[in-house]
Amino acid sequence: MIGHTRIPWWTWALPLLAWLLLTLAMTKVVTPNAIFAIFAGIGLIVTVFAAVFHAEIIAHRVGEPFGTLVLAVAVTVIEVSLIVFVMLGGGPDKAALARDTVFAVVMIVCNGIVGMCLLSGGVRHHEQGFQVQGASAALAVLAALTTLTLVVPNATSTAGPFFSTPQLVFAGAISLVLYCAFVFVQTVRHRDYFLPIVIGMEDAHAPRPSGQTSIISVGLLLMSLIVVVGLTKALTPAVETAVVSVGAPKPVVGIVIATLVLLPESLAAFNAARANRLQTSLNLALGSALASIGLTIPAVAAISILMGEPLKLGLDLKEQILLAITLLVGVITLGTGRTTVLQGLVHLVIFAAFVFLAFVL
Numbered sequence: 001m002i003g004h005t006r007i008p009w010w011t012w013a014l015p016l017l018a019w020l021l022l023t024l025a026m027t028k029v030v031t032p033n034a035i036f037a038i039f040a041g042i043g044l045i046v047t048v049f050a051a052v053f054h055a056e057i058i059a060h061r062v063g064e065p066f067g068t069l070v071l072a073v074a075v076t077v078i079e080v081s082l083i084v085f086v087m088l089g090g091g092p093d094k095a096a097l098a099r100d101t102v103f104a105v106v107m108i109v110c111n112g113i114v115g116m117c118l119l120s121g122g123v124r125h126h127e128q129g130f131q132v133q134g135a136s137a138a139l140a141v142l143a144a145l146t147t148l149t150l151v152v153p154n155a156t157s158t159a160g161p162f163f164s165t166p167q168l169v170f171a172g173a174i175s176l177v178l179y180c181a182f183v184f185v186q187t188v189r190h191r192d193y194f195l196p197i198v199i200g201m202e203d204a205h206a207p208r209p210s211g212q213t214s215i216i217s218v219g220l221l222l223m224s225l226i227v228v229v230g231l232t233k234a235l236t237p238a239v240e241t242a243v244v245s246v247g248a249p250k251p252v253v254g255i256v257i258a259t260l261v262l263l264p265e266s267l268a269a270f271n272a273a274r275a276n277r278l279q280t281s282l283n284l285a286l287g288s289a290l291a292s293i294g295l296t297i298p299a300v301a302a303i304s305i306l307m308g309e310p311l312k313l314g315l316d317l318k319e320q321i322l323l324a325i326t327l328l329v330g331v332i333t334l335g336t337g338r339t340t341v342l343q344g345l346v347h348l349v350i351f352a353a354f355v356f357l358a359f360v361l
Helices: 010-026 032-060 068-086 095-127 132-155 165-190 201-205 211-245 249-259 263-274 278-307 317-333 341-359
Strands: none
Touching: 010 032, 010 211, 010 249, 010 341, 032 068, 032 263, 068 095, 068 165, 068 211, 068 249, 068 263, 095 132, 095 249, 095 263, 095 278, 095 317, 095 341, 132 165, 132 278, 132 317, 165 278, 211 249, 211 263, 249 263, 249 341, 263 278, 317 341
């Protein structure tokens, strides 16, 4: 599939139709309702498949780990734009949106996506290997980022789970520095830590896409990702209404938004694990979690300071415990360089606990 020089019609036609649907909604030609939500959901799903297809073409052209970095950063940049746009709407109920979404991304990625990949890969291949150095580096940066930005606010002298302005500036700066340092190590200084141990036969012999095909895929990937986030934003009011109607807590909205935005990466990581390319799956998963924090926190910190919008970053005790067990289990399960279905099941159980406790306080 990746080696094809011609781009299938559905990978550009279906996102184009979804883009048209989004345009009609944004220009108020179509009033969002239940029927629109159904079509928007269908458009979102087919566009996700198209985005994954184009991301795989780009990844095959540029090689690892640049390929996975392209998808992770592209999705995160648009995710940040979505969060910032919603924040600019103002209101005290939006103060915790960035925190809820970032925390949801971390839990979905580190437990949901990683668990799904380890379980599915283990079922099909029994045991899979990856580079311990790369996973350890990613987990170290992730532990520092999550603790300094989502836990430390509860221990500062300010009232409640908020940073003061100098503290917020510092948190945004170190988040960006840590993420940029990780990208430098991943792509330049220690790139071999993030390369697959064994390259699959299909990747080794499939012809690289042409430069023209790759450029077209870059444009279509960006269009697809914008459509995914745009439709997610259009569906947000329906999601909020549904959350209120079932009596679920407000943080559930952040979980739903994060889940929708992470669909392209989730599908790409799952496909890689099924193809016995676990290193690629981990690069996608852990890289997207790092990008989410490393790029979101500086952006929302700047908006909070410049626009005077409140920004609640500190996690509650329940979330802190879930974060701690996620990091601890991550270090253990990814500390040997070999995984089986057991590690995947453990992460999925933690993810199930996260979802259950989000609905049942």
